[in-house]
Amino acid sequence: MHGILSSGIVIALENFMLNSVSRTFRTALLLSLLPLSVAAKGDGCASSSQSDAPDVQGEWNVTYDDALDVTIRIGGEVYDQQLGSAGGVINVTHNGQLLSFDLDCARPEVVCPSEAWPASIKIEQRNVQFEHRMIATLPQQSCSGELVTPSADDCGEGSYNPDCALVCDGAVTVDERETFGVIGESGESFRLYLGAGIATNGVNCALLGISLADATLENEGDPGSEEWRSIGMSAGLVTVGYAGACLWAGDPDMDQELEALVLGASVEFRTGFTGERAN
Secondary structure, eight states: OOOOOOTTSOTTHHHHHHTTOOHHHHHHHHHHHHHHHHHOOOSGGGGGOOSOOOBOOEEEEEEEOSEEEEEEEETTEEEEEEEETTEEEEEEEETTEEEEEEEETTSTTOOOHHHHSOSEEEEEOOOTTOTTEEEEEEEEEEESSEEEOOOGGGOSTTSSOTTOOOEEESOEEEEEEEEEEEEOTTSSEEEEEOSOSOBOOSSSOOOOTTOEEEEEEEEESOTTSTTOEEEEEEEEEEEEEEEGGGGBOSOSSOOHHHHHHHHTEEEEEEEEEEEEEOO
């Protein structure tokens, strides 16, 4: 699924930034990510519901839009662009500085929207007591470095790490793993959580907490009956987010001003999708 690293991404930047990230830079990153964490809302509250949910189990085929909407946040400014479905390079000029970010789906540690929610998926509902819980096997990240407890200044409400998840202080890898999702209380929508439950250190490519797949469920049969099942997904949206330094595609010999801009940036990619039951 993933290939070799793109020559446009300077891997040596990780060690450089890890050794030079100051409190000021970390604060800038937190502020840039605040709109993302605040905006993330959904069906998670139904995870403990014991009410009936439609049957979503089985194989599903997913069709994506042919474009990616991109939102870059830097120092309180927001830049919106669009890419083809395969990703690519985004250039923005911020305060006179040209910044380039590259969503390269060939990078092994990067999960693009169409990989995070693949074109063919299998969904399970394993717990008959909690029918709103769904599981799908998807590419998911894990930390091959050290997991570090974040300081109180770097996590909590209003930050990019609101749940104070352990921070991956090293490289991120991607493997196929079971991923948890929730069907809404009404049975008319679902949300699937694409992140790995770890937080970025501001440089590596751990998915931000806003990384989600949402869709409306098209159902048949009466709610609560044995025939109540989902046969389609509509108005779907896959969102993946990264710290700006993960996708930086510019000069590694940057000055401190440019470094601060990159560390303070966040990049969000979104693409729409529909789905239909394959069996």
